[in-house]
Amino acid sequence: MATQLEPEARESADVFREEARQFIADKFPQELKGKGLSMAGAEGREKETPAQKSWREAMGERGWGTPTWPKEYGGGGLSRKQAAILDEELARAGAYNPIGGMGVMMFGPTLLEYGSEAQKQEHIPPICRGEIRWCQGYSEPNAGSDLANLQTMAEDKGDHYLVNGQKTWTSGGQWADKCFAIVRTDRSDKHKGISFLLIDMDSPGVEVRPITMISGTSPFCETFFTDVKVPKENLVGEEGQGWTIGKRLLQHERTNLSGAAPGGRGGGSLADIAKKYGKVNADGTLADPVLRDRIADFEIRWTSFLHTARRAVEESKAQGGVSEISSALKKLGTKLGQERAEMTIEIMGLQGLGWEGDNFSPVELQGVRGWLYGKATTIYGGSTEIQNNVIAKRVLGMLDHQ
Amino acid sequence: MAVLNEEQEMLRDMAREWATNESPVTEFRKVRASGAPEAFDRDAYGTMAEMGWAGIIIPEEHGGSDFGFLSAGLVVEELGKTLTASPLIATTLAASAIMLGGSDEQKAKWLPKLASGEAIATLAVDEGPHHDPAEIATSVSGGKLTGTKGFVAEAHGADLFVVAAKDGLYLVEKGDGVTLTTRRLTDQRSHADIAFDGAAAEKLENGGDTLLDDVLDRARVLTAAEMLGMAQIVFDTTLDYLKQRVQFNQVLSSFQALQHRMADLFADLAQMRSAVEAGLQAVDSGVGASRAAIVAKAEANRVLHTMSNEGIQLHGGIGMTDEYDIGLYLKRARVLEPAWGATGYLKNRFATLGGY
Numbered sequence: 052m053a054t055q056l057e058p059e060a061r062e063s064a065d066v067f068r069e070e071a072r073q074f075i076a077d078k079f080p081q082e083l084k085g086k087g088l089s090m091a092g093a094e095g096r097e098k099e100t101p102a103q104k105s106w107r108e109a110m111g112e113r114g115w116g117t118p119t120w121p122k123e124y125g126g127g128g129l130s131r132k133q134a135a136i137l138d139e140e141l142a143r144a145g146a147y148n149p150i151g152g153m154g155v156m157m158f159g160p161t162l163l164e165y166g167s168e169a170q171k172q173e174h175i176p177p178i179c180r181g182e183i184r185w186c187q188g189y190s191e192p193n194a195g196s197d198l199a200n201l202q203t204m205a206e207d208k209g210d211h212y213l214v215n216g217q218k219t220w221t222s223g224g225q226w227a228d229k230c231f232a233i234v235r236t237d238r239s240d241k242h243k244g245i246s247f248l249l250i251d252m253d254s255p256g257v258e259v260r261p262i263t264m265i266s267g268t269s270p271f272c273e274t275f276f277t278d279v280k281v282p283k284e285n286l287v288g289e290e291g292q293g294w295t296i297g298k299r300l301l302q303h304e305r306t307n308l309s310g311a312a313p314g315g316r317g318g319g320s321l322a323d324i325a326k327k328y329g330k331v332n333a334d335g336t337l338a339d340p341v342l343r344d345r346i347a348d349f350e351i352r353w354t355s356f357l358h359t360a361r362r363a364v365e366e367s368k369a370q371g372g373v374s375e376i377s378s379a380l381k382k383l384g385t386k387l388g389q390e391r392a393e394m395t396i397e398i399m400g401l402q403g404l405g406w407e408g409d410n411f412s413p414v415e416l417q418g419v420r421g422w423l424y425g426k427a428t429t430i431y432g433g434s435t436e437i438q439n440n441v442i443a444k445r446v447l448g449m450l451d452h453q
Numbered sequence: 454m455a456v457l458n459e460e461q462e463m464l465r466d467m468a469r470e471w472a473t474n475e476s477p478v479t480e481f482r483k484v485r486a487s488g489a490p491e492a493f494d495r496d497a498y499g500t501m502a503e504m505g506w507a508g509i510i511i512p513e514e515h516g517g518s519d520f521g522f523l524s525a526g527l528v529v530e531e532l533g534k535t536l537t538a539s540p541l542i543a544t545t546l547a548a549s550a551i552m553l554g555g556s557d558e559q560k561a562k563w564l565p566k567l568a569s570g571e572a573i574a575t576l577a578v579d580e581g582p583h584h585d586p587a588e589i590a591t592s593v594s595g596g597k598l599t600g601t602k603g604f605v606a607e608a609h610g611a612d613l614f615v616v617a618a619k620d621g622l623y624l625v626e627k628g629d630g631v632t633l634t635t636r637r638l639t640d641q642r643s644h645a646d647i648a649f650d651g652a653a654a655e656k657l658e659n660g661g662d663t664l665l666d667d668v669l670d671r672a673r674v675l676t677a678a679e680m681l682g683m684a685q686i687v688f689d690t691t692l693d694y695l696k697q698r699v700q701f702n703q704v705l706s707s708f709q710a711l712q713h714r715m716a717d718l719f720a721d722l723a724q725m726r727s728a729v730e731a732g733l734q735a736v737d738s739g740v741g742a743s744r745a746a747i748v749a750k751a752e753a754n755r756v757l758h759t760m761s762n763e764g765i766q767l768h769g770g771i772g773m774t775d776e777y778d779i780g781l782y783l784k785r786a787r788v789l790e791p792a793w794g795a796t797g798y799l800k801n802r803f804a805t806l807g808g809y
């Protein structure tokens with residue numbers, strides 16, 4: 052439940068809001084208004100425009116791209132309340148947070164928790180400034196849902212590890228500077244033989260091969276490691292602690308993914324789309340009563356999802372641990388995102404199924420690609436089936452019959 | 454599976470063998486890679502016509518075999534399994550319009566050419582992105598047809614268009630007054646908007662008031678037959694994959710959660726097959742064809758929608774790759790779903806036909 056702020060707190064909130072507003076007014080290039088974080092974040096600096104660069108640098112310098120991370124490592128050092136105000140002010144100005152990617156979403160928070168002081172000093176500030184792109188070296192051809200089955204070996208060679216093996220589905224691998232990977236340091240124990248290692252993507256012996264996806268783009272790669280030397284100081288935590296650290300990172304990933312709806316909100320709400328592409332009565336209601344009913348049905352469930360997501364955050368904060376309902380967020384959010392994409396297509400009819408060509412608007416074309424890409428959201432970051440297993444076993448205590 | 458006679462069984466086996474050996478999905482990939490808006494292989498279509506498939510519903514006197522829609526559906530289903538891109542459905546539907554509505558001269562002029570593969574034809578009914586035969590603005594005056602048709606399938610290869618105007622169906626040959634604008638959809642087949650600007654048009658005078666509806670029934674069942682082939686393959690491929698893929702030291706097919714999913718899909722597929730076959734048979738018998746065609750297409754829409762999504766999901770990451778075929782079925786599935794009636798349209802019409 053939202054609590055009333057004490058007068059003093061309210062005053063400091065107002066002061067901060069003014070500070071944020073001023074900063075955005077000074078630094079946010081108006082030409083980027085309403086654009087949002089494009090793929091430039093993931094695809095790298097090559098495609099960054101001068102305006103995008105200046106905005107990234109301004110936010111990075113202030114640490115506000117990672118608003119709640121500690122100031123000593125380049126974060127914003129803001130309270131959650133302040134971070135929420137910052138979000139509101141960004142949205143109000145049609146601005147966006149230009150610092151993103153896997154470094155922000157999953158690796159940074161994990162390193163802050165498990166990394167050594169030296170590792171934090173080295174790796175966190177460039178993430179806060181949006182300078183270094185990270186990729187996730189988890190999955191392998193035979194280690195998908197059964198991630199702990201991974202076989203990529205890191206052999207102890209005294210001052211370094213020698214890494215051999217293959218990762219796959221590495222998102223952004225072709226653009227990444229560095230990879231956080233889980234690798235095997237011990238063959239004798241499935242889980243305790245796993246370690247968490249940071250690998251430079253430009254090390255000799257690292258090779259990436261982009262894979263084309265059904266949406267027509269190649270956002271992920273096969274990644275091959277052949278006799279790659281990785282300095283010992285790139286081990287996070289202890290040898291054999293990789294599974295624990297790696298799973299913690301997955302929690303961050305899932306939290307971030309639950310609200311993700313690629314192809315997402317382009318074109319406005321479903322109702323906006325329906326009004327644009329369909330018939331509207333004189334009183335502004337949709338002429339198709341069935342569609343009207345279905346949109347309302349969707350929006351009701353979406354609203355209750357947002358309530359659930361908020362409740363999960365509040366409960367976790369109050370309990371000082373992860374709320375039980377967090378485990379349901381990823382599967383709920385991703386399913387709703389897919390449903391929305393399907394409905395968008397349906398409302399647009401064949402106009403919503405364009406592949407290319409100027410007889411489709413950019414929003415329509417992105418919608419199609421997003422609809423296709425969005426099929427991945429229930430697969431990656433722990434598939435819906437795996438989330439269901441987790442809920443059934445860990446939360447509900449239902450026994451595994453095997 | 455409907456009980457087939459010997460001829461039908463032979464036809465199906467021949468189609469299956471040809472599609473498997475001569476027209477696997479790699480052939481569609483070649484067509485796609487060529488980027489040609491026509492999006493089919495002329496030689497392959499020639500072979501299909503030689504085997505008699507373009508004339509399956511056409512009377513023998515006009516060079517066809519007069520086997521009917523159930524037989525046509527068997528072939529189309531097999532071609533759907535391998536995503537064979539061809540104007541076979543489009544041409545068959547145009548032929549059916551001429552059979553139902555054409556004069557003797559029109560039949561004699563076009564049906565033999567369509568049966569032999571010498572000419573290709575397609576239906577041009579809808580004018581926008583949704584199926585809506587009640588909203589046709591195209592009109593004809595003094596034998597000249599004017600109007601715009603949207604997203605016409607197989608338009609690029611067509612020599613002849615069967616065009617719905619306000620007052621009936623017309624034959625329009627490609628040429629003067631017919632301008633195509635390519636519509637590249639996610640299935641990467643042939644689709645185009647067509648501007649008819651005073652194009653010479655000949656009316657299909659017979660067939661009565663229900664001519665367009667009768668042709669649309671046929672369009673629905675034949676499209677549903679293609680979708681049936683697609684759903685069957687997505688199901689088979691997924692089942693095979695689950696039986697092979699090992700995670701947690703066991704094949705995925707040993708997980709009860711997945712067993713139940715496949716059991717549900719199996720039951721759905723059974724429903725879809727019965728509905729599609731009943732639709733094809735109803736068109737052949739002429740009894741209750743309109744309702745049966747709606748049931749066929751609506752069930753095809755429902756089941757293929759679910760099947761294509763589940764197919765991807767149950768494959769995991771590999772299902773998301775362009776290299777693996779399953780995504781191609783998803784994309785084709787969504788383009789066929791609104792064709793000749795998305796589910797909302799069909800339900801509404803079903804209720805109307807039922808008088809409620």
Ligand SMILES: Cc1cc2nc3c(=O)[nH]c(=O)nc-3n(C[C@H](O)[C@H](O)[C@H](O)COP(=O)(O)OP(=O)(O)OC[C@H]3O[C@@H](n4cnc5c(N)ncnc54)[C@H](O)[C@@H]3O)c2cc1C
Pocket residue numbers: 186187188189190191192194195196197219220221222223271427430431432433434435436437440698700701705708710711766767768769770771773
């Ligand atoms: C677009 C995309 C981006 C990705 N990015 C990355 C990345 O950057 N880094 C990275 O390391 N990985 C990445 N992945 C990989 C992703 O994490 C895996 O695809 C995922 O873990 C599933 O593994 P899998 O593909 O091997 O499927 P499988 O594990 O083979 O699963 C196949 C199907 O079986 C189901 N299944 C599996 N086990 C069970 C069970 N016990 N009970 C019931 N059902 C089960 C699954 O839910 C799925 O439906 C990405 C994947 C995609 C699609």
